[in-house]
Amino acid sequence: MDTVWxxxxxxxxxxxxxxxxxxxxxxxxxxxxxxxxxxxxxxxYSGCPATAVINLDIETKLLECGVTKVRLQQQLSPPWTTxxxxxxxxxxxxxxxxxxxxxxxxxxxxxxxxxxxLTGQGSFQVACPRCGSENxxxxxxxxxxxxxxxxxxxxxxxxxxxxxxx
Amino acid sequence: xxxxxxxxxxxxxxxWLLRRGDTALVLGHRVSEWCGHSPVLEEDIALANxxxxxxxxxxxxxxxxxEVEGKGRGENELAYLRxxxxxxxxxxxxxPNGDFGQTLMRQFLIDAYQVxxxxxxxxxxxxxxxxxxxxxxxxxxxxxxxSADLVIRLGDGTEESHRRMQQALDALWSYTGEMFAxxxxxxAMAEAGLAxxxxxxxxxxxxxxxxxxxxxxxxxxxxxxxxxxxxxxRHSEHLGHMLAEMQFLQRAYPGxxx
Numbered sequence: 001m002d003t004v005w006x007x008x009x010x011x012x013x014x015x016x017x018x019x020x021x022x023x024x025x026x027x028x029x030x031x032x033x034x035x036x037x038x039x040x041x042x043x044x045y046s047g048c049p050a051t052a053v054i055n056l057d058i059e060t061k062l063l064e065c066g067v068t069k070v071r072l073q074q075q076l077s078p079p080w081t082t083x084x085x086x087x088x089x090x091x092x093x094x095x096x097x098x099x100x101x102x103x104x105x106x107x108x109x110x111x112x113x114x115x116x117x118l119t120g121q122g123s124f125q126v127a128c129p130r131c132g133s134e135n136x137x138x139x140x141x142x143x144x145x146x147x148x149x150x151x152x153x154x155x156x157x158x159x160x161x162x163x164x165x166x
Numbered sequence: 167x168x169x170x171x172x173x174x175x176x177x178x179x180x181x182w183l184l185r186r187g188d189t190a191l192v193l194g195h196r197v198s199e200w201c202g203h204s205p206v207l208e209e210d211i212a213l214a215n216x217x218x219x220x221x222x223x224x225x226x227x228x229x230x231x232x233e234v235e236g237k238g239r240g241e242n243e244l245a246y247l248r249x250x251x252x253x254x255x256x257x258x259x260x261x262p263n264g265d266f267g268q269t270l271m272r273q274f275l276i277d278a279y280q281v282x283x284x285x286x287x288x289x290x291x292x293x294x295x296x297x298x299x300x301x302x303x304x305x306x307x308x309x310x311x312x313s314a315d316l317v318i319r320l321g322d323g324t325e326e327s328h329r330r331m332q333q334a335l336d337a338l339w340s341y342t343g344e345m346f347a348x349x350x351x352x353x354a355m356a357e358a359g360l361a362x363x364x365x366x367x368x369x370x371x372x373x374x375x376x377x378x379x380x381x382x383x384x385x386x387x388x389x390x391x392x393x394x395x396x397x398x399x400r401h402s403e404h405l406g407h408m409l410a411e412m413q414f415l416q417r418a419y420p421g422x423x424x
Contacts (some may be wrong), residue, residue, distance in 0.1 A: 030200060047222025049193075077297035079304055081195055099338070107307035109285045115374065118314040119381040126380035141312045142215040150208055 004030050004037065007065050014053040015145050018096040021054060025084025028075050036069040037062060042080045044166075045146040065098045082106075082166045093163055099151065114156035126162050128153035138162075172293060173358040179236045181254060182355050184244075185397055187227030188255035190302075191245055193276060194220030196263060205266055211260065216273070216309055223302040230294055246416035250406045251399040258341035260396070260405040265329065267320050268334035274308050274313035275338060275375065282370040286362040296361060314378045321382025332384050343392025346371070346377045351397075368399050 003007055009022040021027055022155075029040035031123050039116070043051045054070050062070045082101040090100035108114065125134040133155035140150040148161040173179075198217035203208035228241040239247075257364055258276060263269045270325040284306055287299035321331040350357075356363040356424055395401065 036418075043222075043301075045219055045222065045305060046226060047218035047220070049218070076301050077293070077303040079297075081304075104302070109281050109303045109307040114281075114310075115377045118311065118374065119318070119377050122194045140212050141308070142208075142212035144211070146215050146218060150211075164308075166308075 001030065004062075004067075007061055008039075008058065011057050011061050014050045014057065014081070015112050016093070016096070016098065018092045019089050021058070021084045022091030023092065025086065025089075026080060027053065027058075033071075037067050038071045038073060040075050041071050042075050044080050048146050080166070082163065085163075094129045097129050097160060098148065098159060099126050099162040100165050102126060103165060105165045126151055128156060128158070129160055130158050131156040136160075173360055174354045175238070176234060178351050178354045179292075179360070180231055181205045181351050182228055182361065183234060183257075183349075184254040187224050187231055187244070188253045189259045189276070190220045191224035191261040192253065192255040192360060192408070193273075194224055195260065195343075195408060196261075196421060197261055197269065197273070198267065198268075199409045208381070209266070212312065213278045214241060216312070216358075219302075219305040219309065221307070223298070230298065233247050234322075242416075246413045250280055253399065253401065253405060253409075254386065254397055255405075256341070257393050257396040257402055260336065260402060261338060261341060262404055264332060266335070267330040268337065270313055270316045270320065271331060271334040272338055274378065275342055276345075277306060277310035277313050278374040278378075279342075279367060279371050281310050281374075282367050286367070290361060291359040305424065310374065313375075317378055317384075318382045321379070328383065329398035331382065335384055336387055337381070338392050339387040340389065340391050343390065344394050344396055346395060347392065347397075349397065368375055405410075 005022065005161070008027055009020045011021045013019045013021060013024050016024075019139075024044070026042055026044060027039060027043050030039050031040075041051075041055060041058065058072060059070050062108065083103070084102065085128050093100045102124055108117075126138075127134050128136050128151075131153060133153055135154040136151050137154060138149060139152050139159065142148070143150040143161045147163060149164050151157065151162045152159045187260065192206045194217045195215050195221065201210065201214040201217070202348075204213055222243070225241045232239045232241060232244055256276070258272060261272060263272075268370045281303070284303035286297050288303060291294045316329065320327040323329070346365050348364045352361070352364045353404040356366075376386065393402075
């Protein structure tokens with residue numbers, strides 16, 4: 001089974017190829033059911049178009065590695081969270097020019113604190129992945145993929161992606 | 167799974183799931199109409215991403231609806247092969263985009279409702295509903311942060327943006343009452359512990375809406391008049407026009423795939 005996880009860790013995320021699927025934390029389980037290898041995958045965002053590509057990539061990789069019967073199943077609960085993004089994955093993101101998630105800043109759906117956040121400045125600082133400055137500003141809540149937001153560094157003036165805490 | 171269906175009549179659960187799925191689908195499609203037309207690139211990307219989340223949520227709700235119905239219809243058949251009178255979305259979701267401000271106001275009024283709804287659904291006795299709610303709830307909480315922020319910035323912005331936001335609020339207000347009008351389906355779902363009663367969500371919604379609109383320097387309309395009919399298939403004419411475009415491909419080329 002370690003070998004299977006090793007193979008899975010070699011599959012790049014289709015949209016952020018510097019991350020592997022295991023770095024991203026979307027593979028929830030791998031198990032044998034009789035002669036079939038069952039891989040349980042959770043989607044990052046409900047409508048993320050990469051989900052279908054991820055499934056195809058897993059199947060292709062395992063078949064290439066000599067597994068003859070593969071079945072993919074989707075698991076919604078518990079929902080994917082950036083808490084599952086590995087430390088190694090976070091370091092890779094930063095080196096790639098994407099600021100990793102600032103833990104503890106996800107949009108909370110519980111009533112407590114929501115009003116303060118919506119009407120106040122519940123902001124937090126995201127460090128620029130290029131120069132390290134915390135003098136940055138949010139340009140848009142969404143970036144080039146559902147999992148990112150668009151930021152700009154006021155120190156080095158470079159735009160960058162921020163991988164949202166989710 | 168079949169044991170869960172028995173907590174309420176199959177038809178009741180199916181109808182209720184269509185309300186969730188159709189509201190997400192219709193709103194998602196409406197928002198997607200902005201793709202390539204937004205005032206600035208960043209907003210174009212953001213709107214497309216919100217639409218994507220909503221359409222993903224619609225797939226989950228409609229997929230489950232099809233499974234519960236048990237007649238072999240899946241998410242695609244439900245989305246593309248029903249006519250307007252079979253849709254069960256809130257009238258608010260189908261209202262035209264108007265200007266950018268009106269789109270964001272519509273989004274805010276629905277987001278502020280969806281957040282407490284999905285939060286309550288996380289403890290539904292049907293674990294399939296709870297799983298979808300937990301997934302969708304995280305996304306919608308983020309949407310609310312964004313729509314509330316823009317309502318505040320535009321409401322408390324220039325004279326012109328303020329005027330447009332007040333106009334949008336006045337135009338959409340009479341479509342909000344429908345979200346809290348409980349009927350027999352809501353009652354049955356609530357009694358079975360599957361979903362909160364729609365009327366029970368109003369206090370939290372109102373608290374959010376009042377706080378944000380106040381910060382946005384906008385005036386809450388006083389009228390309680392509410393347009394009804396979306397949940398029973400009596401829609402405004404806008405939905406038919408939207409479906410004509412959304413469903414065109416499957417109607418003209420039945421079963422087309424790529």
